Amino acid sequence: MAITVRPAKPADAEALGRMGGALVRQHHAFDPERFMLPDDVESGYRWWLGKELRAKEAVVLVAERDGELIGYVYGRIEERDWATLRDRCGGFHDIWVEESARGLGAGRLLAEALVRRFAELGVPRVILMSATKNEGAHRFFAKLGWRSTMVEMTRELPGPEER
Incomplete structure (x- = not known):
């Protein structure tokens, strides 16, 4: 019942x-209001990650136990961005572990494997964003040595009929 992490x-x-x-x-x-939910989100994500599998600056890894995929992690190298005052880094975009496999260490294995891969690719740091209400993720990442550096704030604008 060992968990293995491998490239997707x-x-x-x-x-x-x-x-x-x-x-x-x-x-x-x-x-x-902040997070989209398009129709047929599964096929959209299947397309997106499938495309990213072929991108040299992207990293998509999966966690597997007994031949079954139980989680994945996705990130990509991000170049210097003056708008966000961010130098070249590894952008840690997604991590998911199936509910039935949580607490077994798959999340830690996936996160650390992504960080190692970014180090191999020569980026100086890894940056992630986490939803404000996702307090479990905040605790998880803090245990792995992450620190808070930014807070995203959102304000909805009135529609044309309300202006």
Whole structure:
């Protein structure tokens, strides 16, 4: 029942779409105005991560136990961005572990594998964003040595009929 982490491959697309869809739904439930929930989110995520599998600046890893995918992590190298005052870094974009596999260490294995891969690719730091209401993720990342550096704030604008 050991958990292994490996690079994702095209054959993982169906599971990646399902898990990515669950991640989108979780965020949408946190704040439906901020986080999108498109129709057929699974096929959209399957397309997105499938495309990222082929991108040299992207990293998509999966956690597997007994031949079953139980989680994934996704990040990509981000170049210097003057608008966000951010130098070149590894952007840690997604992590998901299936509910039935939580607490077994898959999340830690995935996160640390992504960080190692970014180090191999020569980036000086890894940056992530976490939904404000996702307090479990905040605790998880703090245990792994992450620190808070920014707070995103959102303000909805009136529609044209309200202006």
